[in-house]
Amino acid sequence: QVQLVESGGGLVQAGGSLRLACAVSGRTLPAYVMGWFRQAPGKEREFVAAITYGGGSTYYADSVKGRFTISRDNAKRAVYLQMNSLKPEDTAVYFCAARSTWYIPTLTSMKEYDHWGQGTQVTVSS
Numbered sequence: 001q002v003q004l005v006e007s008g009g010g011l012v013q014a015g016g017s018l019r020l021a022c023a024v025s026g027r028t029l030p031a032y033v034m035g036w037f038r039q040a041p042g043k044e045r046e047f048v049a050a051i052t053y054g055g056g057s058t059y060y061a062d063s064v065k066g067r068f069t070i071s072r073d074n075a076k077r078a079v080y081l082q083m084n085s086l087k088p089e090d091t092a093v094y095f096c097a098a099r100s101t102w103y104i105p106t107l108t109s110m111k112e113y114d115h116w117g118q119g120t121q122v123t124v125s126s
Helices: none
Strands: 002-007 010-013 018-026 033-039 046-051 058-060 068-073 078-083 092-099 120-125
Touching: 002 092, 018 033, 018 092, 018 120, 033 068, 033 078, 046 068, 046 078, 058 068
Parallel strands: 010 120
Antiparallel strands: 002 018, 018 078, 033 046, 033 092, 046 058, 068 078, 092 120
């Protein structure tokens, strides 16, 4: 079993930055493709970014491309989401997720992820 715990959320002004972290325990981290999703009030959960087992490849939603960066440190059993140039529309609960395969056509699909964290709130004020 895998446990995921997010941290680093908070309140930030538009244009600011935050760095989210996801601590992974249980099975070895390199066995998983890791992703970030977010869910704004009244909206469905949506894909943000994903990263391969060793960190060599990444994939982003168009809405965050060029502003957000996903990374991982398998030795520290952690995954990160650096968020720059934040906008009010980035306000959401951000979730860390893990899956066993890297297949780009399904990276954005929630149902392909087997493990989820509880989420961390990010609020961007205008």
